[in-house]
Every structure is written in C-alpha cells, then in structure tokens.
Amino acid sequence: MGGGRRKKQHFGRIHAFSCGKASFNGEHSRIGGPGFSRVVYCNDPDCLEATAHSYESNYVRTTKYRLATFLPKALFEQFRRVANIYFLICAILSFTPLSPYSAVSNVVPLVVVIGVTMGKEAVEDWRRKRQDIEMNNRKVRVHHGDGVFEYTKWRDLKVGDIVKVEKDEYFPADLILLSSSYDEALCYVETTNLDGETNLKLKQALEATSNLHEDSSFDNFKGVIRCEDPNANLYSFVGSLEIEEQPYPLTPQQLLLRDSKLRNTDFVYGVVIFTGHDTKVMQNSTAPPSKRSKVEKRMDKIIYFLFFLLVLMSFVGATVFGVTTRKDLENGRMIRWYLRPDDTTVYYDPTKAPVAAILQFLTAIMLYSYLLIPYPCMYQ
Known part of the structure; x- marks a missing residue:
C-alpha cells in the first residue's frame, strides 16, 4: 500500500502543474539523435529490448586500486618520487x-620507507572499499510485479526499475519522478x-503520472523514456x-539525482534512468588523486639541484x-708503490685509467648519497 499520502495543502494553488510542464521544442527535437539515444523501458527492465542496451550496473567503485593492480600501481606511485629512484x-x-x-x-631503509608508505596507501584504499560496500548494500523498495515493492540492494538496481524512496532517504540512482505523497506530485x-x-x-x-499514488498503481504501468546520454551536467536534462x-x-524538474536526499515528503515513486557510473554524480x-602536494613537487626541484651537486x-x-x-x-716506475699498482684490479689499474675513473664515479655517487638522505624521509 502507498500509505501516508498527504492531502492537498493550502499552498497547492501556488504550485500548479505548470511547474512540471514543458513543450517539445529546442533540444527536445534532438531526442533519438547523437547524444540523446538512451531508451528506458519503465517497469520492464528485463525485457528483450532493455537487455540489448547493456547499460551500466548500479555498483559503484571509488577505490584507487584493485587487488591485482595494487602492487604495480603502488610501486609506480612511490617511484614517481625523484629521491626514491x-x-x-x-x-x-x-x-x-x-x-x-x-x-x-642501503636496501633495508629503502624497503622500510616504501613499505610503510604503501601500507598507508592500502589502509586508505581499504577504507574507501568499506564505504563502497556500505553504499552498494543499502536497500530501497523496488517494484517486483503485481504492485508489490520489496527491499532490494542498491547494487542490484537496473535501468527501468520503479523504486519507492521514503522521507530522509538518499536516491539510489538517477530517477525520473513519477508521483509523490502530495496531491500536486511535488517533492523537496x-x-x-x-x-x-x-x-x-x-x-x-x-501530470500524466501524478495519479500513481499507491503501490498497486504500478501493477500495469508501462512507459518508455527517451532521453540524453549520461553526462556530467547537474542542471540540465532533456x-x-x-x-x-x-x-x-x-x-530537470522531474530529475532526482543520486546522493541527493528526499526531504519534507513522505515518499516518492521514480523510475531509474541512470545507474552506477552513468549517474551524474559519478560523471x-x-x-x-595521486598524493603529490605542491610542497612535494617543490622538494623534487631541490632534489634535482642536490643531485646535480652530487654528480658534479x-x-x-x-x-x-x-x-x-x-x-x-709512468715509464715503468711505481710512484705510489705502496698501492701496488703493478698488482691491482680493474678498479685501480693504471693501464685502464678511463675505466677506473668511471667505476670511481659510480662509487662516489653511492658514497655521497647521504647528501640526499634527509629529503625523501620528509615527504613520505
């Protein structure tokens, strides 16, 4: 039963049905063309025509990583930092x-710093995952035929479902308002x-759907909505x-957006037109974001300068x-005889001085690394 329907109030004469009226002109003439090709079969989301469109499910994911991509993505994030490279x-x-x-x-401090930072990333993403699970498992009443509305999880909603949202509940998807507990079919x-x-x-x-006041009114209700494709514009709808x-x-007078809340109205009925990542809020x-603050980017410039000094x-x-x-x-004589240049390795071989210089350069790069050590720790 619909129940709790409000009678017409004294302000009913102010809110006439002209508020919800529009005419077929302007952009309405583009319906069916490019960018306006969405077709919704109201109260029949499982019909052959509806399933052929393969619209998005109503499952929403806001996490940064997946289980299979966490390691490569997290490592990429860490080694975007100049000092870590x-x-x-x-x-x-x-x-x-x-x-x-x-x-x-050398290895242990690097592994510890990167491991702790990746662990922090994992914890933050797990919190996003928990929020996603909580949201996707919220329930709303959905028409399942014969005028019966049953509680269904948000993630299981389909385009074309008829839902009943009650006072102080969030809208589970983008809906077209069909009727409400007010005689004027308005809501706040x-x-x-x-x-x-x-x-x-x-x-x-x-006005054509404002008389659908009870659950039983949707037993034989059918309709087809043709509208714009999913987009990010919150204030327009055709x-x-x-x-x-x-x-x-x-x-837009009939459009109810996901994540908005019903207020001062006992209940409304609506038909789902955009789900999941097709909803305007998700668009x-x-x-x-990758957490690279302005301070960190400025630190990178300092690291580049210090690295230049180190190389020099x-x-x-x-x-x-x-x-x-x-x-x-020189001339077969050992000037620094105590270093035994006549019995040495390639790392100190007078006959291969250029190679010895290159190897000494690499050793010095590692030896002078303490010039940079304090800086990566400052922004991990």
Missing part, C-alpha cells in the same frame, strides 16, 4: 663490488552532497516519457682519480 639505483649498485658499504645497509530534495547548497529544491512530476503512445516532455567525480662532486673526484691513477706507472 636515486636510492633504488644505489640499492642495485650496492650488490656489486663497486659499493663502499654493504647492500643491507536536499542536494548538499552534490552542489553544497543547503536550501531545498522543489521537484514536480508530470527527455520524453511515452505513455500509451502519447509523449510527454521531461525536464562529476574524479579518481582518487663525483665527476670532479673521478676525473682527478683517473688522472692520478694513469701516472702511477
């Missing part, structure tokens, strides 16, 4: 004989979650509702080392 290179080089210190002392909507406005918006159904081959124009949403120091040191090494066996 540098320390990764040093960690790889620390496993070679070039390293002036043990690999453990709070859109704070959409546009931040606290004042209530007045919506009103078409469509038409065809009942018994008679078309009626639809405007306006953005993916969880290493280059100068390696050049001096190469020149000095070449002179150690």
Whole structure:
C-alpha cells in the first residue's frame, strides 16, 4: 500500500502543474539523435529490448586500486618520487663490488620507507572499499510485479526499475519522478552532497503520472523514456516519457539525482534512468588523486639541484682519480708503490685509467648519497 499520502495543502494553488510542464521544442527535437539515444523501458527492465542496451550496473567503485593492480600501481606511485629512484639505483649498485658499504645497509631503509608508505596507501584504499560496500548494500523498495515493492540492494538496481524512496532517504540512482505523497506530485530534495547548497529544491512530476499514488498503481504501468546520454551536467536534462503512445516532455524538474536526499515528503515513486557510473554524480567525480602536494613537487626541484651537486662532486673526484691513477706507472716506475699498482684490479689499474675513473664515479655517487638522505624521509 502507498500509505501516508498527504492531502492537498493550502499552498497547492501556488504550485500548479505548470511547474512540471514543458513543450517539445529546442533540444527536445534532438531526442533519438547523437547524444540523446538512451531508451528506458519503465517497469520492464528485463525485457528483450532493455537487455540489448547493456547499460551500466548500479555498483559503484571509488577505490584507487584493485587487488591485482595494487602492487604495480603502488610501486609506480612511490617511484614517481625523484629521491626514491636515486636510492633504488644505489640499492642495485650496492650488490656489486663497486659499493663502499654493504647492500643491507642501503636496501633495508629503502624497503622500510616504501613499505610503510604503501601500507598507508592500502589502509586508505581499504577504507574507501568499506564505504563502497556500505553504499552498494543499502536497500530501497523496488517494484517486483503485481504492485508489490520489496527491499532490494542498491547494487542490484537496473535501468527501468520503479523504486519507492521514503522521507530522509538518499536516491539510489538517477530517477525520473513519477508521483509523490502530495496531491500536486511535488517533492523537496536536499542536494548538499552534490552542489553544497543547503536550501531545498522543489521537484514536480508530470501530470500524466501524478495519479500513481499507491503501490498497486504500478501493477500495469508501462512507459518508455527517451532521453540524453549520461553526462556530467547537474542542471540540465532533456527527455520524453511515452505513455500509451502519447509523449510527454521531461525536464530537470522531474530529475532526482543520486546522493541527493528526499526531504519534507513522505515518499516518492521514480523510475531509474541512470545507474552506477552513468549517474551524474559519478560523471562529476574524479579518481582518487595521486598524493603529490605542491610542497612535494617543490622538494623534487631541490632534489634535482642536490643531485646535480652530487654528480658534479663525483665527476670532479673521478676525473682527478683517473688522472692520478694513469701516472702511477709512468715509464715503468711505481710512484705510489705502496698501492701496488703493478698488482691491482680493474678498479685501480693504471693501464685502464678511463675505466677506473668511471667505476670511481659510480662509487662516489653511492658514497655521497647521504647528501640526499634527509629529503625523501620528509615527504613520505
């Protein structure tokens, strides 16, 4: 039963049905063309024509990662940081004989810092997942035939379903208002979650559907809605509702958006036209951002400068080392005999001074890494 239907109030003469009327002109003439091709079979979401369209489900996901993509995406996020790339290179080089210190002392701090940061990312994304689960498992009354409305999870809604939303409940998808508990078929909507406005918006159904006051009224109700394709514009809507081959124009006055709330109205009936990520609120949403603040980007510039100094120091040191090494066996004489240049490896070989200089350069790059160590820790 519909129950609780409000009688016409004294302000009924102010809100005439002209509020919900429109004419077929302007953009309404484009219905059926490009950008206006959506077709909704009201109260018959499982018919052959409806299933052929394969519209989005009403399941909404706002998480940044999936189980299979967490590791590669999280690692990518970490190594977007300049300092982390540098320390990764040093960690790889620390496993070679070039390293002036043990690999453990270089690898463990890098793994700990990156591991803790990735763990924080995982916790934040899990919280998003929990919010998604809570939202997708909310319930709303949906018509299942014979005038019977049963509670159904939001995620199971389909385009074309008739739903009954009660006072102070959120709309589970984008709906076209069919009727309400008021004789004038109007309702009041709070859109704070959409546009931040606290004042209530007045919506009103078409006169053609305003007499659908009870649950049983939808036993034989059929209609076809033709409207615009999903888009992000919250304040416009173009469509038409065809009942018994008679078309009626639809405007934003009949559009109820997901995440807005029903206020000061006992209940409304509506038909689902956009679900899931096709809804206007999701069309306006953005993916969880990569957390790179202005401070961090500024720090990257400092890292670039420090890295330039590090390379310059290493280059100068390696050049001096190469020149000095070449002179150690001048005319067969050992100038620095205590270094035994006649019995040495390629890392200190007077006959291969250029190679020795390059290897010394790589060693210096690792050795002077302490010039950069404080900075990655500041913004992890």
